[in-house]
Amino acid sequence: MTEPIIALDHLTVSFPGHPVFSDLNLTVNRGDFLSILGPNGVGKTTLMRTILHQLKPTSGRVVYYPSRREVTVGYVPQFRNIDPEYPLSIRNFIELNFPGFRLPWLSRNERLTTNAIIQQTGLTQIEHRPLGEASGGEKQKAYLAQALVEKPDLLILDESTASLDPVTKTELLDLVKRLNETSGLTVLFVTHDIPMARRYSNRYLMMSKGGTESGRIQDLSDQQVWRSDHV
Numbered sequence: 001m002t003e004p005i006i007a008l009d010h011l012t013v014s015f016p017g018h019p020v021f022s023d024l025n026l027t028v029n030r031g032d033f034l035s036i037l038g039p040n041g042v043g044k045t046t047l048m049r050t051i052l053h054q055l056k057p058t059s060g061r062v063v064y065y066p067s068r069r070e071v072t073v074g075y076v077p078q079f080r081n082i083d084p085e086y087p088l089s090i091r092n093f094i095e096l097n098f099p100g101f102r103l104p105w106l107s108r109n110e111r112l113t114t115n116a117i118i119q120q121t122g123l124t125q126i127e128h129r130p131l132g133e134a135s136g137g138e139k140q141k142a143y144l145a146q147a148l149v150e151k152p153d154l155l156i157l158d159e160s161t162a163s164l165d166p167v168t169k170t171e172l173l174d175l176v177k178r179l180n181e182t183s184g185l186t187v188l189f190v191t192h193d194i195p196m197a198r199r200y201s202n203r204y205l206m207m208s209k210g211g212t213e214s215g216r217i218q219d220l221s222d223q224q225v226w227r228s229d230h231v
């Protein structure tokens with residue numbers, strides 16, 4: 001049975017003198033793996049920020065079911081440079097997301113959860129390395145691990161795999177897909193990688209200057225992809 005987790009209801013966002021998207025309507029169901037596609041600057045990150053309630057829409061709204069407080073959202077950003085001197089270890093960085101985090105007083109359960117996530121994300125060998133010294137792909141894994149600590153119902157991957165090599169990208173998306181299939185995690189996957197979108201998601205939202213289109217991923221045509229880049 002399909003059960004909604006969020007709905008975009010006549011959603012419009014404009015910056016002063018600059019409309020980004022308008023009258024966007026979409027319902028995302030629990031367990032969906034939705035790819036958000038479209039050329040640079042079309043408004044994908046703006047949409048994610050609006051969904052996260054970091055940006056107030058110009059009109060319309062984002063509705064959470066049953067309510068915003070009852071949906072835990074994890075966010076994995078695009079690769080960002082981290083100060084090479086950043087002192088926290090990868091393990092401690094992941095643990096930061098426990099509510100009320102206070103080293104060294106994590107509970108036994110919190111430690112076990114961290115152990116499991118470190119293993120799932122393939123970080124066991126380097127968990128004690130300072131995050132600042134980790135490679136780009138290792139940092140992305142650490143961000144994903146940190147987002148998983150809160151056991152999110154909804155996970156937003158905002159071009160989080162863009163800077164990864166094909167093997168690491170596949171490892172991370174395989175893990176997310178496993179969580180999607182086994183625990184019903186809902187995923188919003190912002191990407192320019194059409195083959196990966198086709199491989200992992202069940203639905204798409206294609207944003208373009210000409211408007212937005214959505215549907216089942218198997219119905220996304222090469223012409224639509226081409227058109228979105230050329231409108």
Ligand SMILES: Nc1ncnc2c1ncn2[C@@H]1O[C@H](COP(=O)(O)OP(=O)(O)OP(=O)(O)O)[C@@H](O)[C@H]1O
Pocket residue numbers: 015016018020038039040041042043044045046047
């Ligand atoms: N705070 C802001 N103030 C004004 N304009 C902004 C702001 N944030 C984003 N924009 C503009 O809104 C548009 C959409 O930006 P956004 O980052 O959402 O695009 P995107 O689809 O995620 O792009 P990319 O694929 O390059 O990451 C761009 O033209 C951007 O310059």
